Amino acid sequence: MATTILSSAQSAVKNWWVSLLLGILYIIAGVWVFQTPLASYVSLSIIFSIFIFVSGISQIVFSISNKSDIQNWGWYLAGGILDLIIGILLISHPLMTMAILPLYVGFWLLFQGFMAIGLSFQFKSADIPNWGWLLFLGILTLVFAFLLLANPVFAGLSIVYMTAMAFVTAGIFRIFLAFGLKKMKNAID
Template sequence: METVENYRGTYKYWWIMLIIGILSILCGIWVFRNPVESYFALAVYFCIMFILFGIGEIVNAFSNQRVRNWGWGLAIGILDLIIGFILLANLEWAIDILPFAVGFILMFLGIDFIGWSTQMQTFRIPNWGWVLAGGILTLIFSFLIIFHPLFGVFNIIIWTGLAFIFGGISAVMFSFALRK
């Protein structure tokens, strides 16, 4: 039977989640302070992340050639790399699909926080409710981004900023719970 100490012991680098949370909160504040610049920055960031994920998948595929079906990871990596470079060369396309990309990324992040909160509750780690609330709010904001992207740049900026802030708060609370 696992104990709270065993659960926390697997997260000796709790401070990484704290840094991610703080950076996420700061990013959310920056989004509100610089709405036009942040929208274009998000589009460029989106393109760069596709490229970095592609490189990561390619490196992972080559380092795991003994694993069955490693070629699919290589193919996905190459596809991500190509999509990233195409979008970076055509930022108008990236700007158009940005609400959907951000919405889906935040949706998966919200689901992660909800899952982490249930694990925290199972191990009776305090503040699991804050992580759950942050995950639910991140999920709600992600759905608003996905299903209402036509409200314009203003809408994506507000929901993205709020999602970064609530996701950051959840990450900070999660890191404090792991630290104890």
């Protein structure tokens, strides 16, 4: 446990604002989807593709910029590469994306939820306060992912609202993560 990302990373937290920026972008996307439900399904495939692509690039930059300070930086890199590949696939096949969007969203959220849960336990082991909220938001993200994957036909009808809620919960998680990393940075400094 002593070699977890949070107990050994000293300058990894210098880029805490990346998580904050991603959280704000996710929340903005969620609010936008709520406000435009009819037009959202078509545009959701485009917007979602771009968000996954940008998220992948951000995670790759974060992992590479902190590879000497994070012992398990490869997991961040793997997550970023996975997001980047999914984003490229979604952008390059827009008609197919609209047909199978619930599955793409479901599996992407599944990965994000498991990552959030893992990070919350790392926060707990590093005695970072409010780690329980991160765990709760990660579980909530998993619930949305399982709902999308359980019934893709129904999910196609309700994907706009479920995706909006998932973006909002993932955004809140990222913001909590950013402030936890910032607290850790202040403690290290």
